[in-house]
Amino acid sequence: MSATGTMRRVSLRNLAGHKVRLILTVLAVVLGTAFISGALMFTASLQKTFDTLTESTTEGIDVVVTADQTTGRPLPLALGDTLAAVDGVDRVAISTETTVVVAHDGSTLQTGGAPSFVAPWYPETDQVGPASTIVEGDAPVGDGQVALNTSTAEEHDIAVGDTLTVVDAGGVHDVTVSGHYAIDIDGGGFIGLLMEKDAYLATFTDGSTTDSFSLAASPGVTQDQLADTVRAALADAGVTGVDVQTGQQSADEQADAIDDALSFVNYFLLAFGLVALVVGTFIIANTFSMIVAQRTREFALLRSLGASARQLTASVVGEAVIVGLIGSLLGVAAGIGLTKLIYAAIGSTGAGLPDTGLEITVSSVALPLVLGVIVTVISAWAPARRAGTVRPVEAMRSGDLSSASSLRGRTVTGLVLLAIGVVAAVGGVLLDSMGTGPRAALVGVGALGVLLGTFLVSPALAVPVVPAIGRILGAPFGAVGRLAATSASRNPRRTATTAYALTLGVALVAVFGMLGASMKASITGFIGDTVKSDLVLYGPSDGSFPIPQEVLDTARGVDGVTGVAGYGLAPVTFGGVASDTAVTGGATGFFDGDPTITGDVTAVDGSVTLDEPGVIADATVAATNGWAVGDELPLTSAVVGTDTRELGTVELLGTYEPNQLLGAQVISWSALEPYVDAGEFGTGLLSRPQLYAAFVDGSVDRDVLADRLADAVDPYIVVQVLTPEEFAGQQAVFVDQMLNVLYALLALAVIVAVLGIVNTLALNVIERRQEIGMLRAVGTSRRQVRRMITLEAVQISIYGAVTGVLVGLGLGWAFLTVLADEGLDTIDVPWGQVIGMLLASGVIGVIAAIWPSVRAARTPPLEAIAD
Structure with a gap:
């Protein structure tokens, strides 16, 4: 061989x-x-x-007609008759739906993130697209009936004849389930309500516009042929501002959007x-x-x-x-x-x-x-x-x-990298004349240097530190504790490499912990400084669903209420500028009522109460753009991305000192309302002004007022009555949700680190078989051997955790200092979490030592000595 x-x-x-x-x-x-x-x-x-x-x-849909994105203007319902008359068109259906919240027997139906919507119902002979077949009960008639998908009916035990409460941005609607319908693919937790077409349009839309139309071709007509015919017919009729696609093109667009979303996942x-x-x-x-x-x-x-x-x-x-x-x-x-x-x-x-x-x-x-x-x-x-x-x-x-x-070469290299990393990170902090991006990149380079340098320096650092930890931990255990301290420091390379896996995980947890704590402190801080109203009416816990506009009138009618101001977002800009704050997300905020109810809104010029149609703006923004009180500023719609269209003009009523809640500018609801009534906005949830919160002042005890408001808004289902402190906490919920996902990721690093400690200890036990046999031969009990191995594991874990906490807090401070200009002006250290990680590291050591310590204790003394 x-x-x-x-x-x-x-x-x-x-x-x-x-x-x-x-x-x-x-x-x-x-x-x-x-x-x-x-x-x-x-x-x-x-x-x-x-x-x-x-x-x-998209099955059965041959052509889709939507609003042209260059205009963003919704399509008039009358366009459906024009499309139906085009040669080659067999059927036309309105293609739109309204996002809603549904309750049954007083309980809100949870979808777990799946959609919940109302859409128009068509008889089977008039349907365009996937077939919806009534399998129990009858088709819906009028605005008091809906058909419900079978999976929702089965999951929530909703029978034909049951009453549902449906809430959308426009109000609350009680409807009766007339029947259950089946579709090809039903499931996934979604709730689909279908209402007779005319009733749906009158109840859930402005009654005059829609987002799109779906067309079915006559037999023998292809999708491309029909699309060409529709384009030509619309051009001949002088219809502009529309986009015509084949059903396949529309499906491909949806697939591309899904691909983009899934790429992140x-x-x-x-x-x-x-x-x-x-x-x-x-x-x-x-x-x-x-x-x-x-x-x-x-x-x-x-x-x-x-x-x-x-x-x-x-x-x-x-x-x-x-x-x-x-x-x-x-x-x-x-x-x-x-x-x-x-x-x-x-x-x-x-x-x-x-x-x-x-x-x-x-x-x-x-x-x-x-x-x-x-x-x-x-x-x-x-x-x-x-x-x-x-x-x-x-x-x-x-x-x-x-x-x-020798550790000399490794340690010198590590110290050099560590020094470079620290200098880069500190440079990113101090060079505040640079933009946030370059400074963050510099801190990122510094973080890489610090992590690599720490890894290389760690063995030399372990030489004095690990025995010191061992002596403290081992003091109550006498000779066994001293043996554990000696053994753990015997091979500093191995100890440091084993501990570094935990160091890396703990450092990342510390960085993200500081980020989360600082984000929450910044959010609650600015809300605490700006929101001074007695109570706040708010939507579901994540704030993603708007509250009905009629909630404002309901709240104003409650005994003891002295003032109500509703705050929302509108897809508009004025003067060519949109609000650019974390609160408004790039749209323009609007108030239905007096914004000064929210707290300290300090006028600089003119009036800021919005008691007449108009807008108010941050004084700095107004000065930068050359606006003066009394100017007529162009009001434009920004329904689709950056594409805009002019709606009219609006007067600048006043300016105010910088205010984080109000942002760059605010428009009054009375200035928006005529455009909403005229159907200038679409029917979708994100294409029209939406109300998200209402600030309430009262003349009675806050607890009493809260009880009265809770009773008054109870029928709206989605509305919560919160104190300003609770409102601030709700704004920070998304931070916890984000961190929970990140912690799940980092927990994996900790799990792998625990495996590393187990691995090292187990192999260490094999390597030290003779030594352990000698200890057993001279009278060391199995319990003492297990204790020794466990103490060694705890020493390694604590060393790794302490190093990780120090590195993580340092890097976290550097990153957060750089991000101060982005709104994170409060740096908060989650000391409870830090202490918890250090204590948990000891537990990790104990867990990691269970199997290796038992294996060591079972070593036969005579056989081990003879090896």
Whole structure:
């Protein structure tokens, strides 16, 4: 047999003979590749699901006529008659829907994020698009009846004849379920109500316009032919401001939009896998370093028998390839399970997706395999080269010689990188003349330098720090505690590498924890400074759904209320400028009532009470644009992105000192109302002015007033009565939601770090078999051995966590200081979270030590000494 074949057999037998070591190393690969594979499978499955949904919702639609985006003006209903008269058109249907909240028996029906809407009902002979068939009861008639999709009826136990309360931006409507209807793909938690067409238009739209029309072609007419005919007919009739697409083109646009949305999901889920692989890299590298150190005598014997350095290096790399391949294959299998778990989790929220089957693509299998093997080989490369440098004479030595090598070069390099990182981060903080982007990039470069420098310096730092931690922790345990402190500091390289996986996870948690705490403090701070009204009427907890405009009149009629001002957003600009604040999101805020109810709105010139049609503006913005009180400013609609159209002019009534709630400018509802009544805006939720909050002052005790308002607005379902403090808390909810997702990502890093500690301790126990046997032989009990190993794990965990907290707080401070100009003017350190992480690190150490400590305690003394 050739030398290469012999070495291959040695490698395979080595792997087979050390199953525990193999399993621990493979697990580090499995975690990373499982998330990457799962991410690709999940997004591929989602893509298949949404493609199926798109096909089903556009089936039977040959041409779609919508408003031209250059105008944004909604289409008049009368255009439907013009389209119906075009040669080749068989049927025409209004294609629009209204987002609503639905309640049954006093309880709001939850969709888990799926849509809830009302749309027009057409008899089967007049339908355009997917068929909706009444399977129980009757078709809806008039504005008091709706048909309900069968999946919602079954899930919420809604029978024919039941009454539903439907709330939209226009008000509250009580309707009766006349029947249940079935569609091709029903499910996913959505609520679909269908109302007779004319009744729907009168109840849920302005009654004169729509967003689009769907057309069905006569037999023998293709989509392209019909689209050309419709374009020509509309041009001949002088109709402008419309966009004509084939049904396939419309479906393709929807598919592209879904692709864009899913790409974010894909990137986010892939981040889970990459974090696991990055942290896992340290574990794999540490594992192979320990394996090479423990096999020094074996390698030396192989060298003495004629094996070359290249063959030994190739042998270790070959083992890495096998480990990477096995781990990656298992990761792909785990990815399938993970994808099914994600679908089950989505289903548990009530927002399940139609079951179109798991989609396993070539990339979802090949990419994890390639990445897993590459990462494993890269991690094993340095230890493999060290294996090749083993000399035959070292066969007579025992133990791990890696701890004896000098740390000087590594430490100097680390200090240089650390210094560069600190200088870059501080430079980003101090160079406030630069823009936020360049400063943040500079801090990002600094963060990379700090993290790399910390990794390289960590072994030298561990030499004094870990024994100090060990002495403090081990003091109550006497000799066992002293042994643990000595053992943990015996190989600082190994200790530092093991701890760094936890350091990285804790540092990221600390950075995002500071970001979240500071965002919440900034939000609650500015609301606390600006909102001084007694109470606030607000929509659902996330603030995404508007409250009905009639809530204002209801609140004004409550005994004890002295003033009500409603705040909302309108898709308009005036003077060519839109509000540009976190509150308005680029649209223009409007008030129905006196804005000064909200608190300290200080007039600079003119009146800011908006008691007549007009606008008010921030004095600085007005001066910058050359506006003066009394000027007539052009009012334009911005329904679709940056495309605008002129509506008219509006008078500047006054200016005010900078106010975070009001933003750059505010328009009165009385100035907008004529354009709303004239149908100048579309019927969609985002294309017309929407009311989001109402500020209320009263002349009675606040608790009494709150009870009265709660009773008055109870029929509206979606309206909450909040104190200003509670209102501020609601604004910060989205921060918690964002952080929960990020913490889930970072928890994976911590899980992998725990695996790394388990891995290191388990291999350490194997390496120290003789030592542990001697301790057992001289009278150390199994309990004491378990305690010693546990204390070692806790020392490593605390060292990693403390380092991570210091790095995270420093980098967090630098990033937040740079972001001060973007509204994050309050830097808040979540000390409770920091202390919790340090305490949790001790628990992590205890958990990680359970299996290795039990394994160590079971070491047979005589057999171990004889090894």
